[in-house]
Amino acid sequence: MVRSQGWYGGDGRDPYIHRAWMRRGVPDHAFDGRPQIAIANTASDLTPCNMHLNEVAEYVKQGVWEAGGVPVNLPVVSLGETLVKPTAMLWRNMAAMATEEMLRANPIDSVVLLGGCDKTIPALLMAAASVDLPAVVVPGGPMLNGYFRGERMGCGTGVWQLSEEVRAGTLAAAEFEATDKTMIRSKGHCNTMGTASTMGLMAEALGMTIPGVAGTPAADSRLLEAAHTSGRLAVELALEDRRISQVITRQSFHNAIVALAGIGGSTNAVVHLLAIAGRLGIELTLEDFDRIGAQVPLLVNLQPAGTYLMEDLFRAGGFLAVLDQLRDLLDPSATTVTGRALTDYLGIQQVWDQDVIAPRGEPLQDDAGIAVLRGNLAPRGAIIKPAAATPELLVHTGRAVVFDSIEDVHARLDDPDLDVDADSVFVLRGCGPKGYPGMPEVGNMPLPQKLLAQGVRDVVRISDGRMSGTAYGTVVLHVAPEAAAGGPLALVQDGDLITLDVPARRLDLLVDPDELAARTPSQRQVDAFAVADRGWQKLYIEHVQGADSGADLDFLVGSSGSDVTRESH
Incomplete structure (x- = not known):
């Protein structure tokens, strides 16, 4: 019996209340034991990088219905990196705690996690890890390339570069101000290898996305196809009770650290991965980042450590093409939400542009880890x-x-x-x-x-x-x-x-x-x-x-499971 039947199944007043208030156009057979799939949705007009996630959620819903489940949209706390003061990191733990409690308190059998902007994917993973329900991540994806004076202009990185040139007197302030439209061209999060892109790829390295999805540009229709497929997968996860603790293991963190070095990922991934591990009760330390990642070569030539942007990485073969070149450093026992090992998906995707993804024998840097x-x-x-x-x-x-x-x-x-x-x-x-x-x-x-x-x-x-x-x-x-x-x-x-x-x-x-x-x-x-x-x-x-x-709250460390402790009406 799926978990949600603890709310909807059987006779009596309480199941009646649960079903009656949820009807509103939902057919009778929605409550016959079909998995109830939450879509933890961080869409918000005040989180501009996640504005498009309502559209993504609609495609998740279609996949859930097609697979015989019942989708329910669950808006959760959303943190816009560029807007909230004093810093979005102040509320990462609050967003995780609020999402955790809503997942635990409601009739939910599995959850699709929709995030994009920096703190949203870490917060969602921390929440899902604490509740330990079946879960799958759909990253919102990076925006399209920006250009300035014919050259690629990375979102964020261009700000740091050009603002210093204004202060140095080598660029007119008015010209700098006019570049915002060329930097932000489409839906999606930062297109550099910033924290948002890094954490989307880290979710895949941890096994929490369908392999090959992370890094898909937000404007690419293949992201919507992946959302549909993830909705179908969420039903399978619920029926098989394949929980996050069965997917993310210590071996998963090993692979994430290898990947972090190979892509030249954000330093913020360190504090987020430590926090996710803490929620699962997995021992992960700073020394693990140095021990595992120090000798890993940098293969991805993306800003801020290189030249290109996320759209180029996707075009050049994507994340799986990078991991394939690092295959000997990965732990093959680490699994994914599909039930198959991450390494099972390697050897298929080729590198199409070696300027973007350098060959293993000719890396951009030999030792690139944090x-x-x-x-x-x-x-x-x-x-x-x-x-x-x-x-x-x-x-x-x-x-x-x-x-x-x-x-x-x-x-x-x-x-x-x-x-x-x-x-x-x-x-x-x-x-x-x-x-x-x-x-x-x-x-x-x-x-x-x-x-x-x-x-x-x-x-x-x-x-x-x-x-x-x-x-x-x-x-x-x-x-x-x-x-x-x-x-x-x-x-x-x-x-x-x-x-x-x-x-x-x-x-x-x-x-x-x-x-x-x-x-x-x-x-x-x-x-x-x-x-x-x-x-x-x-x-x-x-x-x-x-x-x-990991800068988590001390009383949130460790998984507490998915069951509610008391019932009342």
Whole structure:
């Protein structure tokens, strides 16, 4: 018996109420034991990257009906990365918790997860993992290529590049303003290898999409075909009770980490994968990202670490063509929502453009995985994306220039008296999960105008915050413990020497230990830390874990199953 029959099956007052209120045009046989398939839909006009998901949901419905199930649209919390303040990451856990509770509380036998924008797919996967219902992901897909002056203009990446040129005086502000229409050409999420694209591909690497679907452009009719097929699959998943815990295993995370390095994916995937693993009770650590991914070659030539965009990757053979070249590094025991191993789908799709997907023997970079740094400045770890960094800065020592908040950056960055040069190491603190709150994407702070005027386009930057997956630079992120949680980042002072040594995996503050022990955080810094006395922010600050654990809430770690505990009417 499917789970929903606990609501609709049998005689008596309660089943009567459940059926009666759900009729409204639904035929009698909809309640005869047919699987009830929820469509967890993050469509919202305030999440522009997900605006088209209502159309995708209609095709999911058709597939569900065709397979003998009953589809039910379930709008869930949607987070628009470009709009919500102070940062969408503040509400990722809330979106996951709200979706989890709605899936648990309702007569649902399986769920189709529709996400796109950065936090929506991670939140949906966290929710589904906690409830442990059968589930399948349909990623909303990237937008079409943008162009500026005849060259590809990546969504997000172009903003970082061109805005710095405006500040440097090499591009007119009016010309920059006019590029927004050329950058955003169609429905869909960012077309660079940013967080949205990365997490869609990570869902496939984890086995949670029909293989070959992730990365399909939002405007491509094949996405609607895949939505229809996913609706049919959701009915099969319900009837076979093939739950998410049977699909996502430790081996699945192994494959996701390999894929993350091969595609040059977003650093934000680290914190999201850690959180998803935590919901399933699977032990995953920062060391796993370094151990598994460090020696994986970069094969995908996409912005921000390369030249092309997601539409080009799809044209060149897509994600499965990339995985096929990394097949020897994948764990063949990892399965997918179809019931077949992920590796069963490899060897079919060819690479059609080796400029976009480099051959395994001629990679763009030999060792492209996320590097995990340790040292007295990051006792619980920090990360850097070598593929997006300046190679000459991966081993560097420089004087610290310290900012106590992103507002402090905005206030002082272009001060002519700021003591900064090309060798300086920028330190931004108070931007971790607790400190801001929500760990905003500010780690890739802009450069001072006087450095830009000198032709400088990158310096070492260190932060307890995150950066957009569309961004680039020699940026050390997710420093743990964060400053607001008592991490040593809170003790750095202007002029301190800091050493970054990525090959040695070190991040060290060159200050005598006795002097460091005598220091206390400045009052200016403490005053900038987040304070909340009510609502979600208060709950978040009191319970959020560090970046090294996925920045989830401590009481949400671990799966609690799909059954409701009490019944009442």
